[in-house]
Amino acid sequence: MVEFFKSDVFLTTNIKRTLLYLSIIIWNPCEFLSKKRAFDEISKILLYLYQKLIDMEIFFQTWPWYVSGFLIGMVMLLLTYFGKNFGMSTNLQSLCSMTGLGKRFEYFDFDWRSNRWNYVVVLGAMVGGFVAVHFMSDPSNVTINPKTIAQLAQMGIDAPNGQLMPQSLFGEQIWQSPKSILILLGGGILIGFGTRYAGGCTSGHAISGLSNLQLPSLKAVIAFFIGGLIMSHFLLPLFF
Amino acid sequence: MKLLKYFLVGFFFGIVLTKSEAVSWYRIYEMFQFQSFHMYGIIGVAVATGIIGIQIIKRKNIKDIDGLPIEIQEKPKDNARYWLGGISFGLGWALVGSCPGPIFILIGAGFMPVIIVLIGALIGTVIYGVLKSKLPH
Numbered sequence: 594m595v596e597f598f599k600s601d602v603f604l605t606t607n608i609k610r611t612l613l614y615l616s617i618i619i620w621n622p623c624e625f626l627s628k629k630r631a632f633d634e635i636s637k638i639l640l641y642l643y644q645k646l647i648d649m650e651i652f653f654q655t656w657p658w659y660v661s662g663f664l665i666g667m668v669m670l671l672l673t674y675f676g677k678n679f680g681m682s683t684n685l686q687s688l689c690s691m692t693g694l695g696k697r698f699e700y701f702d703f704d705w706r707s708n709r710w711n712y713v714v715v716l717g718a719m720v721g722g723f724v725a726v727h728f729m730s731d732p733s734n735v736t737i738n739p740k741t742i743a744q745l746a747q748m749g750i751d752a753p754n755g756q757l758m759p760q761s762l763f764g765e766q767i768w769q770s771p772k773s774i775l776i777l778l779g780g781g782i783l784i785g786f787g788t789r790y791a792g793g794c795t796s797g798h799a800i801s802g803l804s805n806l807q808l809p810s811l812k813a814v815i816a817f818f819i820g821g822l823i824m825s826h827f828l829l830p831l832f833f
Numbered sequence: 834m835k836l837l838k839y840f841l842v843g844f845f846f847g848i849v850l851t852k853s854e855a856v857s858w859y860r861i862y863e864m865f866q867f868q869s870f871h872m873y874g875i876i877g878v879a880v881a882t883g884i885i886g887i888q889i890i891k892r893k894n895i896k897d898i899d900g901l902p903i904e905i906q907e908k909p910k911d912n913a914r915y916w917l918g919g920i921s922f923g924l925g926w927a928l929v930g931s932c933p934g935p936i937f938i939l940i941g942a943g944f945m946p947v948i949i950v951l952i953g954a955l956i957g958t959v960i961y962g963v964l965k966s967k968l969p970h
């Protein structure tokens with residue numbers, strides 16, 4: 594994959610052709626001819642930049658925090674511009690409502706169809722995850738602190754080796770282990786209950802809420818960390 | 834076609850969260866162990882971008898895509914719900930290493946065991962919906 598994008602064939606044919614088409618669209622052909630020299634210069638610069646990007650293998654490596662953070666902020670702002678509120682955990686409420694629970698419990702009694710846009714965001718995110726894992730991965734991914742790896746080894750949790758998730762927790766063998774299933778199910782219940790009780794998760798409170806300088810969201814985020822620290826430092830070692 | 838833009842935003846979101854490794858159990862563990870700046874950097878920059886963007890929207894009275902004024906929901910001024918709900922969420926987050934967005938992204942990426950986490954999250958949501966009137970908010 595990388596090799597193909599790096600190859601001269603791709604660089605010289607595709608890029609130059611694309612630039613040519615683009616320039617014809619932007620300038621009319623006559624003007625284009627007179628600007629041929631400018632075009633050559635621009636295409637050289639773009640080629641250089643493209644080669645730099647590929648050399649850095651930026652699409653395949655771990656994206657740096659300042660790029661990722663900015664892009665996540667932009668996702669939230671884009672949804673705000675579309676007149677929506679960025680929040681992933683609302684979908685949990687909607688999914689439950691779809692099953693008809695609204696007839697018996699007031700919390701699920703709302704028009705879940707009005708959140709259609711949010712299901713489409715989720716669907717897009719799932720496809721995005723698929724593409725990123727299957728076409729944009731690299732063995733250098735998930736390079737965590739060696740101290741963390743040593744600590745995990747003591748608990749019998751395997752090192753990442755380019756994988757997003759530890760095999761010992763999310764490998765296929767867990768289907769045979771009632772303990773592993775209970776851990777995932779229990780974690781899920783805590784997440785579902787907690788996020789709906791608090792009225793938002795990392796996207797709704799930490800990103801949207803804090804961006805709008807909401808004091809309630811600050812309380813929620815501090816509480817997320819209290820819970821997370823208790824689990825990570827005191828409870829997790831008991832489970833493994 | 835109106836929904837296409839949401840698909841694209843979601844698609845982008847899925848790629849960014851995966852490539853930044855915010856969906857990774859390891860990154861969440863590393864964050865709670867204070868052994869890496871990565872996750873703090875992501876959240877910090879995302880919030881900083883958000884604050885600047887929201888301030889621009891508010892001060893310039895920018896209209897949304899349909900030309901309507903942008904209203905940003907204020908969170909209810911409760912107390913107990915944020916502390917209790919937040920701690921419960923945090924416990925789950927550090928245990929299975931994924932918040933609701935990543936749960937969906939990881940299932941899409943093919944990590945089937947995460948479906949158990951999603952089922953748990955739905956059960957948790959039902960528990961909250963049933964107990965809502967009895968819980969302090």
